Amino acid sequence: MAANTASNADARSSARRRTLLRGRICWGPHHAISADCAIRDISETGAQLRLPVTQALPPTFALIHILDGCAYEAVLAWRKGEFAGVKFLTKHDLKVPGPRELLALRQVWLALAPS
Incomplete structure (x- = not known):
């Protein structure tokens, strides 16, 4: 089931590139809740994710792009089913120590990052 319709493509402000990357969504107080996902396509302004239909998604959350x-x-x-479209608000570099509020996300990334 393709969630990428012509109307979705027309509404995008930047072109997406198809991918099949590992990601992790994190939410809740101090980003304490997390779940794996696949990043199906990505652009400067958003992405399409694939995750189990049973996996709840809050209205706002952090998406960790593990490879980057x-x-x-x-x-x-x-x-729609196992697919979700997300819009990015801000981007944070986890490769370098940052503000305290990003510490939990950085720790998740460090545990999952390829060596």
């Missing part, structure tokens, strides 16, 4: 070592503060734009 960054986290995006994201807003859920749509959800």
Whole structure:
């Protein structure tokens, strides 16, 4: 089931590139709740995720792009079955120590990052 319709593509402000990357979504106080996901496509402004239908997604959360070592503060734009579209609000570099509020996200990334 393809969630990428022509109307979705027209509404995007930047072109997405197809991927099949490992990601992790984190939410809740201090980003203490997390779940694995697949990043199906990504752009400067958003992404399409694939995750189990049973996995709840809050309206806002952080998406860790494990390979790139960054986290995006994201807003859920749509959800259809196992696919979800997200819009990025901000991007954080997890490869370097940052503000205290990003510490939990950096620790998650360090535990999952390829050596």
